[in-house]
Amino acid sequence: MTTLAKHPSSVAPAEVKPRPKSGLRGLGDLKIALLFIAPAMIGFIVFYVVPTLRGVYLSFTEYNILGDPEWVGMENYTAIAKDPLFWNSLAVTGQYVFLNIVLQTALALGLALLMHQVAKSTIIRGALLLPYLMSNVIAALLWFWMLDYQIGVVNQFIEWSGLPRVAFFGSEAWAIPTQALINTWRHMGYTALLIFAGLQAIPGHVYEVAKLDGASAFQTFRKITIPLLRPVLVLVLVVTVIGSFQVFDTVAVTSGGGPVNATRVIQYYIYQRAFTESDFGYGSAIAVILFLILALVAFIQMKFLKGNESDLD
């Protein structure tokens, strides 16, 4: 009776409805929800949850695919701690991540500001986005050709300008910067569009007030644009860092970890240990470490983002 009083408009249908139906109300839409969510849930459990747990388990085993995994405790981890190739891969990846952050963020911020000031057309944004839509493999091969030592067009220009040719993929000093440049080329426009979207969200009256107060362009940029853009910039940084840590495709297609160990990044090292040397336990242990690094990055992200949520209000 109380329900009837609460919904005077639905008096008639409620009276018609049979009683058991209102008893099911306590469950909400649970039954039908389970039906709708079932396929996704299967995929989620089978291909995300179980593999995550199994990956952690495998990292404590020795497993070469042929026999059964054999529990070895922390052995893989202690071996990794003493493995110069692992530390090298970490250092190389770190170098790559750092270069990507600096190059990509600086270029993308510049591009976003340029677009915001002079051109907002979809065609321009589309042109800048084009490299991002290409696969890593295509970006890698395209630059592998253009940066070729002998007849690559970039080296032709370098020679014309009177400088010595650069062995982009062949020299240890250039190998990682080259990979970072390729990645920057692919992601620059995408990152710029993210920042551009952030710029568009800054209300115009903030700038008008600054103008009335006599702020210079540089002051406005430093005191208004950058702080209000901080959430987007943090997001961009985190996406860049997490993505860069997982570099594989370009390395696999172009330099294959070389010359010497110059481009043997973490993910490539995992791939080699697990799939070419059939050492799944060891590979999984490195993957766990990579996972922990990325989780740490994500944790820092959440802290930063929460601290900045109010900036735009």
Next chain:
Amino acid sequence: MTTTASRAPLAQPASRRRRPFNPRRAAAWALLVLAIAVSVLPFLWVLRTALSTNNALATNAASLLPAEFSFGAFKRVFGLQSAAEAVAEGGSGAQIDFWLYLRNSIVFSSITTAGAVFFSAMAAYAFARLRWKGRNAVFSLFLGTMLVPPIFTALPNFLLIKNLDLLNTMLGMVLPYLFMTPFAIFFLRQFFLNMSREVEEAAMLDGAKHLRIFFQIVLPNAAAPIATLALLTFIGQWNEYFWPLLVGSQDDVRVLQVGLGVFKSQSPQGAPDWSGLMAATLISALPVLILFAAFGKKIVNSIGFSGIK
């Protein structure tokens, strides 16, 4: 009065067009044009190389036009050249079946896109429109998997596919992507949350069940975001390299991205088949280029949103 009123809004754009020359603006435009050139010109260079012959490339390394115009590279890629001809033009002479890889890529990308988008839409409906206990907790759990790096699950997933005896089968390649992606669920849930309840409630009063509401009201009303998501998913799947490399290394299921790597490694180390490689690269990029030409605006406009991931 009426004339001045109608003239005023017209005057504004006119004066905007006649802006005096501003060096800062000009410099900004110059930089922007440079960035666009860096983004787009490499593709023209790929086309130019693909239409050249390898012999001419070496002596004519920087001309903008094809060096010794020829379709030989494309013929080689599609296996329309005899081995002897291919070797004469700087190819490896080994047979590589790009038609097959093209078909595999289309099958792989289409099936995974259709499955992931459809099942994710169903789940997103449950997360956005149905009321059930634990809804938000389960959703956060799903979202949390976005943080798990793909390499981490790739190893155990490879073992699972191997144990199921599905290595080098299309099913094995497709399965991990088929049921959901956390991003797809997140993306569609955003849209479903904002749909008005009125139509849905009217249908309910008429006795429509959730399945009918989902298929006849929610899906058609969300056609635009679903199309955008399908587009993004398809491009992403088309570009996927790591998983197909692990699971589909044999010819009959090998996709274009993996085939490209094989084609490259077949080139003799001393003198790579550059024109062939660039022709193959272009063919692998073509579907994305076509989609981009057709739906560029949709893709560009989705970036601000997808950045939230």
